[in-house]
Amino acid sequence: MTTRILGIDPGLATLGFGVIDTPAQEAESGVKVIDFGVISTPAKTPVGERLCTIYDDLHSLIDQFQPDQVVIEKFFFYRMGNTILVAQARGVVMLVLAQYQLPLTEFTPAQVKQALTGYGKADKAEVQQAVAHELNLDQIPRPDDAADALALALTAWFQR
Amino acid sequence: MTTRILGIDPGLATLGFGVIDTPAQEAESGVKVIDFGVISTPAKTPVGERLCTIYDDLHSLIDQFQPDQVVIEKFFFYRMGNTILVAQARGVVMLVLAQYQLPLTEFTPAQVKQALTGYGKADKAEVQQAVAHELNLDQIPRPDDAADALALALTAWFQR
Numbered sequence: 001m002t003t004r005i006l007g008i009d010p011g012l013a014t015l016g017f018g019v020i021d022t023p024a025q026e027a028e029s030g031v032k033v034i035d036f037g038v039i040s041t042p043a044k045t046p047v048g049e050r051l052c053t054i055y056d057d058l059h060s061l062i063d064q065f066q067p068d069q070v071v072i073e074k075f076f077f078y079r080m081g082n083t084i085l086v087a088q089a090r091g092v093v094m095l096v097l098a099q100y101q102l103p104l105t106e107f108t109p110a111q112v113k114q115a116l117t118g119y120g121k122a123d124k125a126e127v128q129q130a131v132a133h134e135l136n137l138d139q140i141p142r143p144d145d146a147a148d149a150l151a152l153a154l155t156a157w158f159q160r
Numbered sequence: 161m162t163t164r165i166l167g168i169d170p171g172l173a174t175l176g177f178g179v180i181d182t183p184a185q186e187a188e189s190g191v192k193v194i195d196f197g198v199i200s201t202p203a204k205t206p207v208g209e210r211l212c213t214i215y216d217d218l219h220s221l222i223d224q225f226q227p228d229q230v231v232i233e234k235f236f237f238y239r240m241g242n243t244i245l246v247a248q249a250r251g252v253v254m255l256v257l258a259q260y261q262l263p264l265t266e267f268t269p270a271q272v273k274q275a276l277t278g279y280g281k282a283d284k285a286e287v288q289q290a291v292a293h294e295l296n297l298d299q300i301p302r303p304d305d306a307a308d309a310l311a312l313a314l315t316a317w318f319q320r
Contacts, residue, residue: 088254
């Protein structure tokens with residue numbers, strides 16, 4: 001029996017997501033990528049409308065993929081202006097996950113780097129290459145936020 | 161024709177609300193308080209569940225009072241730990257208001273103080289007394305977050 005993990009990299013302008021299926025026994029077969037991408041909202045639209053888009057699209061995403069577990073990035077501080085916008089978007093993400101009563105795991109960026117590369121201060125490119133390698137992808141998943149979301153999902157798998 | 165204004169003081173532990181009816185012409189009759197209070201969520205409950213409570217209760221509040229206009233406090237920084245929690249709750253508030261397509265106004269605390277007392281650095285007690293006076297209340301509305309929400313609603317009225 002596989003476990004489906006949804007990784008989410010929260011943001012207001014761009015929310016990355018990545019869906020993977022993980023085998024019950026590591027021996028049996030590898031982890032499989034199901035889908036990845038982003039929910040984008042235009043900068044000039046009022047914040048409330050952008051949060052509605054995230055709310056609706058995230059509902060659709062969960063209805064479509066029916067994940068067993070969700071992983072999001074633990075909050076850390078960006079530049080100040082962004083922090084509030086990201087935190088507001090993150091509030092909507094947390095709301096939707098709670099509406100579905102989905103088990104939620106949070107990892108810091110350092111935990112993700114450590115899990116994927118064995119080194120907590122690895123750079124973005126190293127993490128992305130590890131994501132592509134683990135998922136047998138010919139190319140680095142794009143955009144970056146989708147790759148970050150897949151990295152979060154893989155971290156949950158590695159930690160089991 | 162009266163305009164019904166809902167004031168909201170966003171927070172995760174306590175969200176204050178206040179509903180007032182304002183006359184079309186200032187001469188005609190005074191402003192009337194309709195209701196005020198708080199939506200509270202317990203600190204030990206997971207954040208997602210608390211955001212669900214805010215989402216559901218705010219929907220009920222808007223369904224019940226059918227405001228024409230909503231006023232919330234413009235975001236400003238609290239202590240850092242709180243900022244993220246308040247911003248996440250504020251994201252859910254902004255979402256719900258957008259779902260109802262309600263006209264939204266934001267004021268800073270200084271704008272509220274200025275409007276109610278004529279002095280942008282007035283203290284809490286002065287603002288609360290102005291709220292009680294304007295609304296012909298015998299007592300200061302409690303708790304504080306409800307009084308703050310009424311002050312926000314009154315500020316919108318004064319600025320018209």
